[in-house]
Amino acid sequence: MTEDWRARLLQGARSLWLVRGETQLRSTYWTPEFGYDGDAYKEICWLLRDVQANKSFAMSLRLLDVLCGLQNWLAFNGVRQPIVINSGYRTFATNWRTEGAALNSRHVLGKAADIVVPGVPLARLAGMASLFGQGGVGMYLNQGFVHVDTGEERIWIK
Ligand SMILES: [Zn+2]
DSSP: OOOOHHHHHTTEEEEEEEEEEEEEEEEEEEEEEEEEEEHHHHHHHTTTTTTTTTTTOOOHHHHHHHHHHHHHHHHHTTOOOOOEEOOOOHHHHHHHSSTTTTTOOOGGGEEEEEEEOTTSSSHHHHHHHHHHSEEEEEETTTTEEEEEEESSSSEEOO
16 A cells, blocks of 8 residues: 555645533644644643643644545545544643553653544454554553554554
8 A cells, every 4th residue: 555545635724623521623724725723723732631730732743634635535435424533632640640651651742532433343443543543552442442643653542
């Protein structure tokens, strides 16, 4: 496989449909005409905030692209569902309190998200994420989510 299919998944405007708790967000954060939309980016960063500390962070643009590419890939396969966010940015204090979190977690760098997509098995989501994202992918079977980050390529199952 070439880079081509990855580029194709991000062709045109880039949007995200995210859900976190009661909040649902559909946001187009990049268009070919105007590039990044600062307001849309801030909205997404706010949804991905550390909810315990109520702090948002400038999230990695690459992470947004990974989530967008995954969502587009699922849409090509007939799955039109939001990405449910379990965790995005974490302050060091929150990360410290998070069970099983690595001390050098990419969540504290704004480069990771823990996600679920309704109706999509974790293994399928993790497989797509590792092929498309080319970063870290962790499958948390008991907790029922997939961790994706933009660090070096690695895969783990817990
Ligand atoms: Zn995580």
